[in-house]
Amino acid sequence: MTTPIRAAALAALATTSIAAALPAFAQQPDRIETDAATLGLTEAEVRPDDWGHDLWGVLPSGDRVKLEYDRDGMLDEIDVDRGGSIAFADLRPLLPQGIQAPENLGDAMRITSLEIDRDGLEAEGMDENGRRFEAEWAPDGRLRDWDRD
Numbered sequence: 001m002t003t004p005i006r007a008a009a010l011a012a013l014a015t016t017s018i019a020a021a022l023p024a025f026a027q028q029p030d031r032i033e034t035d036a037a038t039l040g041l042t043e044a045e046v047r048p049d050d051w052g053h054d055l056w057g058v059l060p061s062g063d064r065v066k067l068e069y070d071r072d073g074m075l076d077e078i079d080v081d082r083g084g085s086i087a088f089a090d091l092r093p094l095l096p097q098g099i100q101a102p103e104n105l106g107d108a109m110r111i112t113s114l115e116i117d118r119d120g121l122e123a124e125g126m127d128e129n130g131r132r133f134e135a136e137w138a139p140d141g142r143l144r145d146w147d148r149d
Contacts, residue, residue, distance in 0.1 A: 032046060035094055059080070059084070065079065080111070099116070119138075120138045
């Protein structure tokens with residue numbers, strides 16, 4: 001069931017920019033709007049869920065991406081749809097200060113999934129040679145685990 005506020009917000013999303021529609025959804029619209037601008041998202045859309053808000057959009061590469069925010073408005077996950085990826089360099093500005101330069105993760109590496117929490121960072125993607133990897137880092141950027149296919 002769609003509430004009148006949600007219906008109005010959905011209508012606003014359909015007809016206006018993300019900046020105009022965000023106040024109806026997000027507790028921290030500046031963060032979501034800034035993240036959308038940082039990634040150069042087009043077709044940006046904010047959707048509330050039980051845990052916070054999701055920001056969907058299309059990257060300049062044409063890949064569709066979803067950014068998940070917790071109830072406090074903090075970014076906690078990034079996923080790229082349908083086999084797409086994004087350069088780590090493009091994600092770096094979205095990360096907390098302590099983990100902006102994790103060990104073994106170069107700017108040229110391509111990320112397909114990234115999770116951020118108080119325990120650190122987890123990522124999946126492709127290295128510079130196109131080999132798939134999964135890795136975990138501590139909150140200070142220290143590498144905990146690195147697996148390659």
